[in-house]
Amino acid sequence: MKFSQIHHMPYTGIDEAGLGWPISNRRFDGQKAVDLFRTYLEVKAQAEDCGFDEIGSNEHHMSPFGMMPNPNLIGAALIERTRRVRIFQCGNLVPLINPLRIAEEYAMLDVMSGGRVTAGLMRGIPHEYVAYNIPPDESWGRMREAVELILKAWTEPEPFGWEGEHFKFRAVAIWPKPVQIPHPPLVMSGGSQSSARFAAEFRAIMGILRVTDLGQARELIAIYREQARADGWEAGPDRFMVGLPTAVGETFAEAKRVMTEGTRYFFDVLQGGINRAQQIVLRQTKFNAGDRNIRPLDRDQQMKVLPVEERIERGQILCGTPDMIVDQIRRLHAELGHGHMNLIVKIGNMPDDFVSRGMTLLRDHVFPHVRGLGEPAAKSPGQARPQDQAHASS
Amino acid sequence: MTELSFQPGRANLPAGSVDYACAGEGPPLFYLHPAAGFRVTPPVERLARRFRVIAPVVPGFDGTPLLNGIATVAGIADVYAGLIDALAGGRAAVVGQSLGAWVGAWLAIRHAAKVEPLILASPAGLRPPSMPPLSFDPAVMARQLYSHPERRPPETKTPEQLAANRKALAHYGIGTAWDAELDRRLGEIGCLTLVVHGTKDVRVPAEAVRKMRREIPHAHLVYVHDAAHAIESDQPERVGALYEDFLARGEAFVVNAGRAPEVL
Numbered sequence: 001m002k003f004s005q006i007h008h009m010p011y012t013g014i015d016e017a018g019l020g021w022p023i024s025n026r027r028f029d030g031q032k033a034v035d036l037f038r039t040y041l042e043v044k045a046q047a048e049d050c051g052f053d054e055i056g057s058n059e060h061h062m063s064p065f066g067m068m069p070n071p072n073l074i075g076a077a078l079i080e081r082t083r084r085v086r087i088f089q090c091g092n093l094v095p096l097i098n099p100l101r102i103a104e105e106y107a108m109l110d111v112m113s114g115g116r117v118t119a120g121l122m123r124g125i126p127h128e129y130v131a132y133n134i135p136p137d138e139s140w141g142r143m144r145e146a147v148e149l150i151l152k153a154w155t156e157p158e159p160f161g162w163e164g165e166h167f168k169f170r171a172v173a174i175w176p177k178p179v180q181i182p183h184p185p186l187v188m189s190g191g192s193q194s195s196a197r198f199a200a201e202f203r204a205i206m207g208i209l210r211v212t213d214l215g216q217a218r219e220l221i222a223i224y225r226e227q228a229r230a231d232g233w234e235a236g237p238d239r240f241m242v243g244l245p246t247a248v249g250e251t252f253a254e255a256k257r258v259m260t261e262g263t264r265y266f267f268d269v270l271q272g273g274i275n276r277a278q279q280i281v282l283r284q285t286k287f288n289a290g291d292r293n294i295r296p297l298d299r300d301q302q303m304k305v306l307p308v309e310e311r312i313e314r315g316q317i318l319c320g321t322p323d324m325i326v327d328q329i330r331r332l333h334a335e336l337g338h339g340h341m342n343l344i345v346k347i348g349n350m351p352d353d354f355v356s357r358g359m360t361l362l363r364d365h366v367f368p369h370v371r372g373l374g375e376p377a378a379k380s381p382g383q384a385r386p387q388d389q390a391h392a393s394s
Numbered sequence: 395m396t397e398l399s400f401q402p403g404r405a406n407l408p409a410g411s412v413d414y415a416c417a418g419e420g421p422p423l424f425y426l427h428p429a430a431g432f433r434v435t436p437p438v439e440r441l442a443r444r445f446r447v448i449a450p451v452v453p454g455f456d457g458t459p460l461l462n463g464i465a466t467v468a469g470i471a472d473v474y475a476g477l478i479d480a481l482a483g484g485r486a487a488v489v490g491q492s493l494g495a496w497v498g499a500w501l502a503i504r505h506a507a508k509v510e511p512l513i514l515a516s517p518a519g520l521r522p523p524s525m526p527p528l529s530f531d532p533a534v535m536a537r538q539l540y541s542h543p544e545r546r547p548p549e550t551k552t553p554e555q556l557a558a559n560r561k562a563l564a565h566y567g568i569g570t571a572w573d574a575e576l577d578r579r580l581g582e583i584g585c586l587t588l589v590v591h592g593t594k595d596v597r598v599p600a601e602a603v604r605k606m607r608r609e610i611p612h613a614h615l616v617y618v619h620d621a622a623h624a625i626e627s628d629q630p631e632r633v634g635a636l637y638e639d640f641l642a643r644g645e646a647f648v649v650n651a652g653r654a655p656e657v658l
Contacts, residue, residue: 145619148593152617158607161616161648163632170616170648 091120237339322365418442426494454562592621
């Protein structure tokens with residue numbers, strides 16, 4: 001089992017709930033942000049010392065719940081603070097920005113890190129399309145075309161042009177190219193049936209980044225496996241990454257209290273009216289066309305109001321003492337057969353010293369007991385697997 | 395928009411007579427058809443609104459006779475060179491699709507002064523013998539030719555014509571899809587060249603178009619997203635606009651012309 005650390009770098013200097021969307025940035029305190037960035041970068045980099053395989057940085061726009069509109073800047077900062085751990089960009093929102101810029105920046109990070117980048121190619125969540133003024137109806141079309149263009153930019157040995165529906169370029173030859181051959185391993189979201197099939201088509205690691213319940217996660221994994229078989233290959237555990245909010249404490253009471261308060265703060269304060277923005281997009285557009293009953297609009301509210309014990313039972317979170325976390329990870333693995341976990345270590349306004357201590361507890365008392373889960377005998381951790389990237393030379 | 399109609403013509407050359415279709419007014423442009431024979435695809439129709447498009451029929455295709463002593467693709471190019479002299483004053487833009495691109499490449503090698511510029515779309519002739527041989531089974535071809543089968547044009551040729559065309563293909567040795575001499579001599583193509591390839595084209599390997607981009611001194615390569623081998627039918631708007639832009643602006647086609655490009 002491999003472990004990634006995710007930290008959204010939230011702005012925790014506001015306390016008012018129900019601020020709508022987007023939240024006015026007149027509340028932004030520059031010195032507070034300076035202090036937060038310093039702390040957050042330290043906590044993120046600490047993941048290397050705590051035995052994580054990857055440090056994840058993700059892209060979100062126009063919201064205090066994540067201050068990484070360009071996660072590649074954070075990735076660059078982490079490269080300078082680390083030596084071994086992989087730099088997991090999870091990742092650029094492919095339909096929203098210039099795909100060649102993604103190809104170039106990920107290639108830069110790969111070179112700067114000596115080949116440590118894991119390349120997340122994400123579709124984004126609905127409100128991001130409002131933020132960047134991209135038609136949500138074009139989401140899947142832009143996603144597919146952009147991913148194919150990025151792969152071409154990484155792997156094509158001769159200068160080329162691109163004539164597509166959404167993107168036109170007449171002279172492409174990026175410098176640098178990635179160090180990893182043919183390109184860094186891919187991660188794509190598997191939050192819906194369509195995205196699970198899409199991830200399998202590109203043989204990407206599928207990130208089920210927020211599990212609503214185990215049944216949903218099992219269904220998505222089954223869809224991925226089915227698509228892989230249809231394409232003539234078998235998906236092993238290393239293709240599946242399960243992402244969970246995580247709170248590890250010395251006592252269950254402490255972990256439960258911090259998780260409860262952090263979750264409340266996340267949904268009530270940081271997310272502001274994002275759900276409202278999401279609803280507008282989803283009801284007015286074909287953003288999730290073709291998918292059924294995945295990511296219901298009230299899912300986040302369910303996650304907020306459910307008791308911690310119920311959320312643990314549903315496989316939504318990891319929460320408790322190290323021994324409890326070991327049991328929860330083993331149970332999840334028995335249910336889902338995945339080979340990778342993505343631990344969201346800071347939820348809302350969780351205290352930073354709690355986050356830091358929790359990572360130490362994971363290193364000392366959790367990881368040693370669960371490392372072997374889902375790990376194929378011959379695979380070496382953290383390496384690009386060129387043979388898994390069928391599209392690299394197409 | 396005025397309705398364009400291609401008119402049949404016949405040129406009597408020293409090698410024999412060659413049939414062609416012709417439409418439009420403007421500078422001369424030779425359109426060289428694929429192995430399926432000549433069709434007025436949307437990009438071809440678009441060309442005929444800016445050029446005098448001359449589309450010769452490969453001898454032996456569509457009921458025309460083979461010519462004595464012409465049994466190779468390079469030989470077809472030699473015949474077309476005479477046609478450029480006869481119908482276009484000795485120089486023309488050349489657009490070739492698949493087999494037509496194979497002919498066009500030879501035309502630019504053996505008759506360099508007669509071609510400027512050159513577009514090689516889904517270019518045949520450089521499929522290495524190490525790859526599985528091309529299938530001419532109709533069901534396989536239908537899958538390999540079209541990413542969007544719904545855009546496949548209706549068949550206008552009779553079964554007899556199609557059978558005769560397949561026989562002509564064999565006459566020119568085209569079934570092998572590998573022209574070792576062309577492979578060696580790509581660097582002799584001196585004119586400005588655009589190579590166009592569909593991202594879903596499995597009949598022409600990407601390595602073939604990369605080699606063209608690498609070895610033809612003034613070549614550009616453009617991938618057309620979501621297009622298979624029958625690129626003009628699969629993505630007519632993109633391919634038509636690309637042809638038009640390259641023919642109008644030459645190397646400057648790499649520059650974004652903005653909302654209202656001044657072409658021609």
